[in-house]
Amino acid sequence: MIKITIVAGARPNFMKIAPIIHAIEASKIDGNPIDYRLVHTGQHYDKQMSGNFFAQLEIPEPDINLHAGGGSQAEQTAAIMVGFEKELLTNPTDLVLVVGDVTSTMACAITAQKLKTKVAHVEAGIRSGDWSMPEEINRLVTDSITNYFYTTSEIANQNLLKSGISEDRIIFVGNTMIDTLLKQRSRFIKPVVWDERGLVQSEYIVMTLHRPANVDEESNLRKLIETIVESSHDIPLIFPVHPRTAKIIQAIGVRAPNLILIDPLSYLEFNYLVSNAKAVITDSGGITEETTVLGIPCLTLRDNTERPETVSLGTNELIGTNPRAIPPALEKVFSGMWKKGTQIPLWDGNTSKRIVTHILTIKSVND
Incomplete structure:
Protein backbone atom coordinates (compact mmCIF):
# COMPACT_ATOMS: atom_id res chain seq x y z
CA MET A 1 0.00 0.00 0.00
CA ASN A 175 -2.79 19.97 -16.50
CA THR A 176 -4.99 18.83 -13.60
CA MET A 177 -6.85 22.17 -13.61
CA ILE A 178 -8.09 21.25 -17.07
CA ASP A 179 -9.20 17.84 -15.77
CA THR A 180 -11.47 19.71 -13.36
CA LEU A 181 -12.67 22.16 -16.00
CA LEU A 182 -13.66 19.45 -18.47
CA LYS A 183 -15.27 17.27 -15.79
CA GLN A 184 -17.31 20.14 -14.35
CA ARG A 185 -18.19 21.94 -17.60
CA SER A 186 -21.64 20.40 -17.84
CA ARG A 187 -22.32 21.41 -14.22
CA PHE A 188 -21.52 25.12 -14.48
CA ILE A 189 -24.06 27.22 -12.58
CA LYS A 190 -25.63 30.42 -13.90
CA PRO A 191 -24.83 33.12 -11.32
CA VAL A 192 -27.47 35.52 -10.03
CA VAL A 193 -25.89 38.45 -11.91
CA TRP A 194 -26.83 36.82 -15.24
CA ASP A 195 -30.56 37.40 -14.86
CA GLU A 196 -30.22 40.50 -12.68
CA ARG A 197 -28.30 42.28 -15.44
CA GLY A 198 -29.88 40.53 -18.42
CA LEU A 199 -26.57 39.21 -19.66
CA VAL A 200 -26.37 37.73 -23.16
CA GLN A 201 -23.78 35.24 -24.41
CA SER A 202 -20.73 36.93 -26.00
CA GLU A 203 -22.04 40.39 -25.12
CA TYR A 204 -20.14 41.06 -21.90
CA ILE A 205 -16.56 40.97 -20.61
CA VAL A 206 -15.30 39.33 -17.40
CA MET A 207 -12.60 41.14 -15.41
CA THR A 208 -10.37 39.93 -12.57
CA LEU A 209 -7.57 41.99 -11.05
CA HIS A 210 -5.72 41.11 -7.88
CA ARG A 211 -1.96 41.49 -8.31
CA PRO A 212 -0.43 44.24 -6.14
CA ALA A 213 1.22 45.84 -9.17
CA ASN A 214 -2.24 46.51 -10.62
CA VAL A 215 -4.47 47.15 -7.60
CA ASP A 216 -2.32 48.69 -4.86
CA GLU A 217 -1.38 51.89 -6.68
CA GLU A 218 -4.64 53.86 -6.77
CA SER A 219 -3.80 56.09 -9.74
CA ASN A 220 -2.71 53.09 -11.80
CA LEU A 221 -5.84 51.10 -10.94
CA ARG A 222 -8.05 54.07 -11.76
CA LYS A 223 -6.42 54.50 -15.17
CA LEU A 224 -6.64 50.76 -15.96
CA ILE A 225 -10.35 50.58 -15.14
CA GLU A 226 -11.21 53.87 -16.85
CA THR A 227 -9.42 52.75 -20.00
CA ILE A 228 -11.21 49.39 -19.99
CA VAL A 229 -14.55 51.17 -19.57
CA GLU A 230 -13.78 53.63 -22.37
CA SER A 231 -12.78 50.78 -24.72
CA SER A 232 -15.65 48.42 -23.83
CA HIS A 233 -18.21 49.56 -26.45
CA ASP A 234 -20.55 49.98 -23.44
CA ILE A 235 -21.11 46.24 -23.02
CA PRO A 236 -21.29 44.98 -19.39
CA LEU A 237 -17.99 44.55 -17.55
CA ILE A 238 -18.53 41.91 -14.88
CA PHE A 239 -15.90 42.25 -12.16
CA PRO A 240 -15.98 39.67 -9.32
CA VAL A 241 -13.87 41.65 -6.91
CA HIS A 242 -12.02 40.83 -3.71
CA PRO A 243 -13.31 42.94 -0.76
CA ARG A 244 -9.88 44.57 -0.38
CA THR A 245 -9.83 45.62 -4.04
CA ALA A 246 -13.48 46.75 -3.81
CA LYS A 247 -12.52 49.19 -1.04
CA ILE A 248 -9.75 50.65 -3.20
CA ILE A 249 -12.12 51.04 -6.16
CA GLN A 250 -14.66 52.70 -3.91
CA ALA A 251 -11.99 55.05 -2.52
CA ILE A 252 -10.83 56.18 -5.96
CA GLY A 253 -14.41 56.73 -7.10
CA VAL A 254 -14.36 54.82 -10.39
CA ARG A 255 -17.93 54.32 -11.57
CA ALA A 256 -19.60 53.57 -14.89
CA PRO A 257 -23.07 52.30 -15.84
CA ASN A 258 -21.59 49.16 -17.43
CA LEU A 259 -19.00 48.44 -14.69
CA ILE A 260 -20.64 45.82 -12.50
CA LEU A 261 -18.80 44.91 -9.30
CA ILE A 262 -19.97 41.65 -7.72
CA ASP A 263 -18.81 39.45 -4.86
CA PRO A 264 -16.39 36.60 -5.64
CA LEU A 265 -18.15 33.64 -7.24
CA SER A 266 -17.94 29.89 -6.75
CA TYR A 267 -15.88 27.90 -9.24
CA LEU A 268 -18.95 26.64 -11.12
CA GLU A 269 -20.52 30.12 -11.30
CA PHE A 270 -17.34 31.90 -12.34
CA ASN A 271 -16.62 29.50 -15.17
CA TYR A 272 -20.21 29.77 -16.38
CA LEU A 273 -19.50 33.48 -16.85
CA VAL A 274 -16.11 32.89 -18.47
CA SER A 275 -17.38 30.23 -20.87
CA ASN A 276 -20.07 32.59 -22.21
CA ALA A 277 -18.05 35.81 -22.24
CA LYS A 278 -16.87 37.84 -25.21
CA ALA A 279 -13.47 38.11 -23.55
CA VAL A 280 -11.68 38.04 -20.22
CA ILE A 281 -9.35 40.74 -18.88
CA THR A 282 -7.21 39.40 -16.05
CA ASP A 283 -3.87 39.39 -14.26
CA SER A 284 -4.31 35.79 -13.11
CA GLY A 285 -2.31 32.81 -14.29
CA GLY A 286 -4.84 30.00 -13.87
CA ILE A 287 -7.65 31.80 -15.70
CA THR A 288 -5.47 32.00 -18.82
CA GLU A 289 -5.43 28.19 -18.89
CA GLU A 290 -9.21 27.95 -18.62
CA THR A 291 -9.89 30.59 -21.29
CA THR A 292 -7.52 28.74 -23.63
CA VAL A 293 -9.46 25.49 -23.31
CA LEU A 294 -12.83 27.29 -23.46
CA GLY A 295 -11.74 29.25 -26.55
CA ILE A 296 -12.33 32.68 -24.99
CA PRO A 297 -10.06 35.65 -25.84
CA CYS A 298 -7.91 36.54 -22.83
CA LEU A 299 -6.10 39.85 -22.27
CA THR A 300 -3.54 39.51 -19.48
CA LEU A 301 -2.42 42.71 -17.75
CA ARG A 302 1.07 41.45 -16.95
CA ASP A 303 4.53 41.73 -18.48
CA ASN A 304 5.34 38.04 -18.01
CA THR A 305 3.63 34.71 -17.51
CA GLU A 306 4.57 31.36 -16.03
CA ARG A 307 2.21 29.77 -18.56
CA PRO A 308 3.67 30.83 -21.94
CA GLU A 309 1.92 27.96 -23.71
CA THR A 310 -1.36 29.87 -23.24
CA VAL A 311 0.19 32.61 -25.40
CA SER A 312 2.05 30.52 -27.99
CA LEU A 313 -0.74 27.96 -28.43
CA GLY A 314 -3.79 29.37 -26.64
CA THR A 315 -6.08 32.40 -26.68
CA ASN A 316 -4.04 34.48 -24.23
CA GLU A 317 -2.00 37.61 -24.98
CA LEU A 318 0.25 39.50 -22.58
CA ILE A 319 -0.61 43.16 -23.08
CA GLY A 320 1.40 44.49 -20.15
CA THR A 321 0.36 46.92 -17.43
CA ASN A 322 0.35 50.11 -19.50
CA PRO A 323 -3.28 51.21 -19.98
CA ARG A 324 -2.48 52.43 -23.50
CA ALA A 325 -2.21 48.80 -24.65
CA ILE A 326 -5.83 48.08 -23.73
CA PRO A 327 -7.78 49.95 -26.50
CA PRO A 328 -6.05 48.28 -29.48
CA ALA A 329 -6.29 44.88 -27.82
CA LEU A 330 -10.01 45.24 -27.17
CA GLU A 331 -10.52 46.55 -30.70
CA LYS A 332 -9.08 43.25 -31.98
CA VAL A 333 -11.68 41.43 -29.86
CA PHE A 334 -14.61 43.53 -31.08
CA SER A 335 -13.51 43.29 -34.72
CA GLY A 336 -13.34 39.49 -34.51
CA MET A 337 -9.60 39.48 -35.21
CA TRP A 338 -8.48 37.79 -31.97
CA LYS A 339 -6.53 34.57 -32.43
CA LYS A 340 -8.39 31.28 -32.04
CA GLY A 341 -5.80 29.16 -30.23
CA THR A 342 -5.10 25.45 -30.60
CA GLN A 343 -5.19 22.32 -28.46
CA ILE A 344 -2.34 22.19 -25.92
CA PRO A 345 -0.73 18.71 -25.70
CA LEU A 346 -2.07 16.49 -22.89
Whole structure:
Protein backbone atom coordinates (compact mmCIF):
# COMPACT_ATOMS: atom_id res chain seq x y z
CA MET A 1 0.00 0.00 0.00
CA ILE A 2 1.35 3.41 -0.96
CA LYS A 3 0.12 6.23 1.23
CA ILE A 4 0.02 9.77 -0.14
CA THR A 5 -0.43 13.00 1.76
CA ILE A 6 -1.99 15.59 -0.55
CA VAL A 7 -1.48 19.23 0.44
CA ALA A 8 -3.67 22.18 -0.50
CA GLY A 9 -3.35 25.68 0.88
CA ALA A 10 -5.73 27.89 -1.09
CA ARG A 11 -8.92 27.57 -3.10
CA PRO A 12 -7.25 27.11 -6.53
CA ASN A 13 -5.20 24.23 -5.09
CA PHE A 14 -8.39 22.27 -4.47
CA MET A 15 -9.38 22.62 -8.14
CA LYS A 16 -6.04 21.02 -8.98
CA ILE A 17 -6.16 18.17 -6.47
CA ALA A 18 -9.84 17.24 -6.93
CA PRO A 19 -9.26 15.15 -10.09
CA ILE A 20 -6.22 13.50 -8.47
CA ILE A 21 -8.47 12.37 -5.61
CA HIS A 22 -11.01 11.08 -8.15
CA ALA A 23 -8.25 9.15 -9.94
CA ILE A 24 -6.99 7.65 -6.67
CA GLU A 25 -10.50 6.55 -5.73
CA ALA A 26 -10.97 4.95 -9.15
CA SER A 27 -7.60 3.21 -8.82
CA LYS A 28 -8.60 1.83 -5.41
CA ILE A 29 -11.80 0.44 -6.90
CA ASP A 30 -9.65 -1.29 -9.52
CA GLY A 31 -7.81 -3.00 -6.67
CA ASN A 32 -4.61 -0.98 -6.62
CA PRO A 33 -2.90 -0.56 -3.21
CA ILE A 34 -3.12 3.22 -2.86
CA ASP A 35 -4.67 5.60 -0.34
CA TYR A 36 -4.44 9.28 0.54
CA ARG A 37 -4.84 11.81 3.32
CA LEU A 38 -5.92 15.36 2.45
CA VAL A 39 -4.30 18.21 4.38
CA HIS A 40 -5.57 21.78 4.17
CA THR A 41 -2.94 24.12 5.58
CA GLY A 42 -5.50 26.89 6.04
CA GLN A 43 -3.12 29.31 4.32
CA HIS A 44 -5.99 31.38 2.95
CA TYR A 45 -9.22 31.93 4.81
CA ASP A 46 -12.03 31.77 2.27
CA LYS A 47 -15.60 32.10 3.47
CA GLN A 48 -16.77 30.29 0.33
CA MET A 49 -14.83 27.14 1.25
CA SER A 50 -17.75 25.56 3.07
CA GLY A 51 -19.03 22.02 2.81
CA ASN A 52 -20.81 23.07 -0.38
CA PHE A 53 -17.46 23.98 -1.94
CA PHE A 54 -16.18 20.44 -1.50
CA ALA A 55 -19.51 19.00 -2.61
CA GLN A 56 -19.28 21.01 -5.86
CA LEU A 57 -15.85 19.51 -6.52
CA GLU A 58 -17.13 16.06 -5.48
CA ILE A 59 -14.34 15.54 -2.96
CA PRO A 60 -14.41 14.93 0.81
CA GLU A 61 -13.59 17.70 3.25
CA PRO A 62 -9.92 17.69 4.33
CA ASP A 63 -8.81 15.20 6.98
CA ILE A 64 -7.22 18.11 8.84
CA ASN A 65 -7.01 21.90 8.63
CA LEU A 66 -3.76 23.29 10.05
CA HIS A 67 -5.25 26.81 10.38
CA ALA A 68 -1.88 28.32 9.47
CA GLY A 69 -3.14 31.48 7.76
CA GLY A 70 -2.48 35.10 8.65
CA GLY A 71 0.63 37.09 9.42
CA SER A 72 3.56 37.97 7.19
CA GLN A 73 4.92 35.58 4.58
CA ALA A 74 7.61 34.44 7.02
CA GLU A 75 5.11 33.93 9.86
CA GLN A 76 2.79 32.02 7.58
CA THR A 77 5.59 29.82 6.26
CA ALA A 78 6.72 29.03 9.80
CA ALA A 79 3.18 28.22 10.98
CA ILE A 80 2.62 25.87 8.03
CA MET A 81 5.92 24.08 8.65
CA VAL A 82 5.26 23.63 12.38
CA GLY A 83 1.73 22.33 11.75
CA PHE A 84 2.73 20.07 8.87
CA GLU A 85 5.64 18.57 10.80
CA LYS A 86 3.22 17.50 13.54
CA GLU A 87 0.88 16.11 10.88
CA LEU A 88 3.60 13.99 9.25
CA LEU A 89 4.94 12.71 12.57
CA THR A 90 1.42 11.68 13.57
CA ASN A 91 0.47 10.32 10.15
CA PRO A 92 3.59 9.06 8.33
CA THR A 93 3.29 8.80 4.57
CA ASP A 94 5.22 7.45 1.59
CA LEU A 95 4.85 10.53 -0.56
CA VAL A 96 3.86 14.17 -0.05
CA LEU A 97 2.14 15.60 -3.11
CA VAL A 98 2.13 19.40 -3.40
CA VAL A 99 0.49 21.45 -6.14
CA GLY A 100 0.99 24.85 -7.68
CA ASP A 101 3.07 27.64 -6.22
CA VAL A 102 1.53 28.98 -3.01
CA THR A 103 3.45 29.30 0.26
CA SER A 104 2.05 25.96 1.44
CA THR A 105 3.62 24.24 -1.58
CA MET A 106 7.11 25.37 -0.62
CA ALA A 107 6.71 25.04 3.17
CA CYS A 108 5.33 21.51 3.05
CA ALA A 109 7.97 20.37 0.55
CA ILE A 110 10.73 21.58 2.88
CA THR A 111 9.10 19.95 5.91
CA ALA A 112 8.64 16.62 4.13
CA GLN A 113 12.23 16.45 2.91
CA LYS A 114 13.60 17.21 6.40
CA LEU A 115 11.57 14.24 7.64
CA LYS A 116 13.04 12.13 4.81
CA THR A 117 9.71 11.86 3.00
CA LYS A 118 9.67 12.04 -0.79
CA VAL A 119 7.96 14.93 -2.54
CA ALA A 120 6.05 15.09 -5.83
CA HIS A 121 5.25 18.49 -7.32
CA VAL A 122 2.22 18.94 -9.58
CA GLU A 123 2.76 21.89 -11.98
CA ALA A 124 6.53 21.62 -11.62
CA GLY A 125 8.82 23.62 -13.85
CA ILE A 126 6.64 26.61 -14.64
CA ARG A 127 8.53 29.90 -14.47
CA SER A 128 7.73 33.58 -14.94
CA GLY A 129 11.32 34.75 -14.49
CA ASP A 130 10.00 37.47 -12.18
CA TRP A 131 11.56 37.17 -8.72
CA SER A 132 9.37 40.00 -7.41
CA MET A 133 6.48 37.50 -7.38
CA PRO A 134 6.34 35.41 -4.17
CA GLU A 135 5.00 32.54 -6.28
CA GLU A 136 8.19 32.45 -8.35
CA ILE A 137 10.31 32.02 -5.22
CA ASN A 138 7.97 29.25 -4.07
CA ARG A 139 8.36 27.47 -7.43
CA LEU A 140 12.15 27.70 -7.43
CA VAL A 141 12.54 26.45 -3.87
CA THR A 142 10.00 23.63 -4.27
CA ASP A 143 11.55 22.37 -7.50
CA SER A 144 15.03 22.44 -5.97
CA ILE A 145 14.00 19.77 -3.42
CA THR A 146 11.38 17.77 -5.33
CA ASN A 147 11.80 14.07 -6.18
CA TYR A 148 9.14 13.71 -8.90
CA PHE A 149 8.16 16.51 -11.26
CA TYR A 150 4.67 16.36 -12.81
CA THR A 151 4.66 18.92 -15.62
CA THR A 152 2.00 20.73 -17.64
CA SER A 153 3.95 21.54 -20.80
CA GLU A 154 7.06 20.95 -22.85
CA ILE A 155 8.24 24.43 -21.82
CA ALA A 156 8.14 23.35 -18.15
CA ASN A 157 10.08 20.21 -19.06
CA GLN A 158 12.81 22.31 -20.69
CA ASN A 159 12.96 24.66 -17.68
CA LEU A 160 13.67 21.70 -15.42
CA LEU A 161 16.22 20.12 -17.74
CA LYS A 162 18.08 23.44 -17.96
CA SER A 163 18.20 23.58 -14.15
CA GLY A 164 19.91 20.18 -14.02
CA ILE A 165 16.97 17.87 -13.27
CA SER A 166 17.46 14.43 -14.82
CA GLU A 167 14.97 13.45 -17.49
CA ASP A 168 13.82 10.32 -15.64
CA ARG A 169 12.41 12.46 -12.80
CA ILE A 170 10.33 14.65 -15.13
CA ILE A 171 6.91 13.19 -15.90
CA PHE A 172 4.97 15.14 -18.54
CA VAL A 173 1.35 14.55 -17.58
CA GLY A 174 -0.67 17.63 -18.58
CA ASN A 175 -2.79 19.97 -16.50
CA THR A 176 -4.99 18.83 -13.60
CA MET A 177 -6.85 22.17 -13.61
CA ILE A 178 -8.09 21.25 -17.07
CA ASP A 179 -9.20 17.84 -15.77
CA THR A 180 -11.47 19.71 -13.36
CA LEU A 181 -12.67 22.16 -16.00
CA LEU A 182 -13.66 19.45 -18.47
CA LYS A 183 -15.27 17.27 -15.79
CA GLN A 184 -17.31 20.14 -14.35
CA ARG A 185 -18.19 21.94 -17.60
CA SER A 186 -21.64 20.40 -17.84
CA ARG A 187 -22.32 21.41 -14.22
CA PHE A 188 -21.52 25.12 -14.48
CA ILE A 189 -24.06 27.22 -12.58
CA LYS A 190 -25.63 30.42 -13.90
CA PRO A 191 -24.83 33.12 -11.32
CA VAL A 192 -27.47 35.52 -10.03
CA VAL A 193 -25.89 38.45 -11.91
CA TRP A 194 -26.83 36.82 -15.24
CA ASP A 195 -30.56 37.40 -14.86
CA GLU A 196 -30.22 40.50 -12.68
CA ARG A 197 -28.30 42.28 -15.44
CA GLY A 198 -29.88 40.53 -18.42
CA LEU A 199 -26.57 39.21 -19.66
CA VAL A 200 -26.37 37.73 -23.16
CA GLN A 201 -23.78 35.24 -24.41
CA SER A 202 -20.73 36.93 -26.00
CA GLU A 203 -22.04 40.39 -25.12
CA TYR A 204 -20.14 41.06 -21.90
CA ILE A 205 -16.56 40.97 -20.61
CA VAL A 206 -15.30 39.33 -17.40
CA MET A 207 -12.60 41.14 -15.41
CA THR A 208 -10.37 39.93 -12.57
CA LEU A 209 -7.57 41.99 -11.05
CA HIS A 210 -5.72 41.11 -7.88
CA ARG A 211 -1.96 41.49 -8.31
CA PRO A 212 -0.43 44.24 -6.14
CA ALA A 213 1.22 45.84 -9.17
CA ASN A 214 -2.24 46.51 -10.62
CA VAL A 215 -4.47 47.15 -7.60
CA ASP A 216 -2.32 48.69 -4.86
CA GLU A 217 -1.38 51.89 -6.68
CA GLU A 218 -4.64 53.86 -6.77
CA SER A 219 -3.80 56.09 -9.74
CA ASN A 220 -2.71 53.09 -11.80
CA LEU A 221 -5.84 51.10 -10.94
CA ARG A 222 -8.05 54.07 -11.76
CA LYS A 223 -6.42 54.50 -15.17
CA LEU A 224 -6.64 50.76 -15.96
CA ILE A 225 -10.35 50.58 -15.14
CA GLU A 226 -11.21 53.87 -16.85
CA THR A 227 -9.42 52.75 -20.00
CA ILE A 228 -11.21 49.39 -19.99
CA VAL A 229 -14.55 51.17 -19.57
CA GLU A 230 -13.78 53.63 -22.37
CA SER A 231 -12.78 50.78 -24.72
CA SER A 232 -15.65 48.42 -23.83
CA HIS A 233 -18.21 49.56 -26.45
CA ASP A 234 -20.55 49.98 -23.44
CA ILE A 235 -21.11 46.24 -23.02
CA PRO A 236 -21.29 44.98 -19.39
CA LEU A 237 -17.99 44.55 -17.55
CA ILE A 238 -18.53 41.91 -14.88
CA PHE A 239 -15.90 42.25 -12.16
CA PRO A 240 -15.98 39.67 -9.32
CA VAL A 241 -13.87 41.65 -6.91
CA HIS A 242 -12.02 40.83 -3.71
CA PRO A 243 -13.31 42.94 -0.76
CA ARG A 244 -9.88 44.57 -0.38
CA THR A 245 -9.83 45.62 -4.04
CA ALA A 246 -13.48 46.75 -3.81
CA LYS A 247 -12.52 49.19 -1.04
CA ILE A 248 -9.75 50.65 -3.20
CA ILE A 249 -12.12 51.04 -6.16
CA GLN A 250 -14.66 52.70 -3.91
CA ALA A 251 -11.99 55.05 -2.52
CA ILE A 252 -10.83 56.18 -5.96
CA GLY A 253 -14.41 56.73 -7.10
CA VAL A 254 -14.36 54.82 -10.39
CA ARG A 255 -17.93 54.32 -11.57
CA ALA A 256 -19.60 53.57 -14.89
CA PRO A 257 -23.07 52.30 -15.84
CA ASN A 258 -21.59 49.16 -17.43
CA LEU A 259 -19.00 48.44 -14.69
CA ILE A 260 -20.64 45.82 -12.50
CA LEU A 261 -18.80 44.91 -9.30
CA ILE A 262 -19.97 41.65 -7.72
CA ASP A 263 -18.81 39.45 -4.86
CA PRO A 264 -16.39 36.60 -5.64
CA LEU A 265 -18.15 33.64 -7.24
CA SER A 266 -17.94 29.89 -6.75
CA TYR A 267 -15.88 27.90 -9.24
CA LEU A 268 -18.95 26.64 -11.12
CA GLU A 269 -20.52 30.12 -11.30
CA PHE A 270 -17.34 31.90 -12.34
CA ASN A 271 -16.62 29.50 -15.17
CA TYR A 272 -20.21 29.77 -16.38
CA LEU A 273 -19.50 33.48 -16.85
CA VAL A 274 -16.11 32.89 -18.47
CA SER A 275 -17.38 30.23 -20.87
CA ASN A 276 -20.07 32.59 -22.21
CA ALA A 277 -18.05 35.81 -22.24
CA LYS A 278 -16.87 37.84 -25.21
CA ALA A 279 -13.47 38.11 -23.55
CA VAL A 280 -11.68 38.04 -20.22
CA ILE A 281 -9.35 40.74 -18.88
CA THR A 282 -7.21 39.40 -16.05
CA ASP A 283 -3.87 39.39 -14.26
CA SER A 284 -4.31 35.79 -13.11
CA GLY A 285 -2.31 32.81 -14.29
CA GLY A 286 -4.84 30.00 -13.87
CA ILE A 287 -7.65 31.80 -15.70
CA THR A 288 -5.47 32.00 -18.82
CA GLU A 289 -5.43 28.19 -18.89
CA GLU A 290 -9.21 27.95 -18.62
CA THR A 291 -9.89 30.59 -21.29
CA THR A 292 -7.52 28.74 -23.63
CA VAL A 293 -9.46 25.49 -23.31
CA LEU A 294 -12.83 27.29 -23.46
CA GLY A 295 -11.74 29.25 -26.55
CA ILE A 296 -12.33 32.68 -24.99
CA PRO A 297 -10.06 35.65 -25.84
CA CYS A 298 -7.91 36.54 -22.83
CA LEU A 299 -6.10 39.85 -22.27
CA THR A 300 -3.54 39.51 -19.48
CA LEU A 301 -2.42 42.71 -17.75
CA ARG A 302 1.07 41.45 -16.95
CA ASP A 303 4.53 41.73 -18.48
CA ASN A 304 5.34 38.04 -18.01
CA THR A 305 3.63 34.71 -17.51
CA GLU A 306 4.57 31.36 -16.03
CA ARG A 307 2.21 29.77 -18.56
CA PRO A 308 3.67 30.83 -21.94
CA GLU A 309 1.92 27.96 -23.71
CA THR A 310 -1.36 29.87 -23.24
CA VAL A 311 0.19 32.61 -25.40
CA SER A 312 2.05 30.52 -27.99
CA LEU A 313 -0.74 27.96 -28.43
CA GLY A 314 -3.79 29.37 -26.64
CA THR A 315 -6.08 32.40 -26.68
CA ASN A 316 -4.04 34.48 -24.23
CA GLU A 317 -2.00 37.61 -24.98
CA LEU A 318 0.25 39.50 -22.58
CA ILE A 319 -0.61 43.16 -23.08
CA GLY A 320 1.40 44.49 -20.15
CA THR A 321 0.36 46.92 -17.43
CA ASN A 322 0.35 50.11 -19.50
CA PRO A 323 -3.28 51.21 -19.98
CA ARG A 324 -2.48 52.43 -23.50
CA ALA A 325 -2.21 48.80 -24.65
CA ILE A 326 -5.83 48.08 -23.73
CA PRO A 327 -7.78 49.95 -26.50
CA PRO A 328 -6.05 48.28 -29.48
CA ALA A 329 -6.29 44.88 -27.82
CA LEU A 330 -10.01 45.24 -27.17
CA GLU A 331 -10.52 46.55 -30.70
CA LYS A 332 -9.08 43.25 -31.98
CA VAL A 333 -11.68 41.43 -29.86
CA PHE A 334 -14.61 43.53 -31.08
CA SER A 335 -13.51 43.29 -34.72
CA GLY A 336 -13.34 39.49 -34.51
CA MET A 337 -9.60 39.48 -35.21
CA TRP A 338 -8.48 37.79 -31.97
CA LYS A 339 -6.53 34.57 -32.43
CA LYS A 340 -8.39 31.28 -32.04
CA GLY A 341 -5.80 29.16 -30.23
CA THR A 342 -5.10 25.45 -30.60
CA GLN A 343 -5.19 22.32 -28.46
CA ILE A 344 -2.34 22.19 -25.92
CA PRO A 345 -0.73 18.71 -25.70
CA LEU A 346 -2.07 16.49 -22.89
CA TRP A 347 -4.61 19.09 -21.71
CA ASP A 348 -7.19 16.41 -22.36
CA GLY A 349 -8.85 15.61 -19.03
CA ASN A 350 -6.66 12.57 -18.29
CA THR A 351 -3.76 14.19 -16.45
CA SER A 352 -4.70 12.87 -13.01
CA LYS A 353 -4.92 9.31 -14.29
CA ARG A 354 -1.38 9.64 -15.62
CA ILE A 355 -0.19 10.97 -12.25
CA VAL A 356 -1.73 8.09 -10.30
CA THR A 357 -0.37 5.55 -12.78
CA HIS A 358 3.11 6.93 -12.18
CA ILE A 359 2.69 7.00 -8.39
CA LEU A 360 1.90 3.30 -8.48
CA THR A 361 5.20 2.68 -10.29
CA ILE A 362 7.03 4.59 -7.53
CA LYS A 363 5.67 2.11 -5.00
CA SER A 364 6.70 -0.88 -7.09
CA VAL A 365 10.24 0.51 -7.46
CA ASN A 366 10.46 1.19 -3.72
CA ASP A 367 9.32 -2.34 -2.97
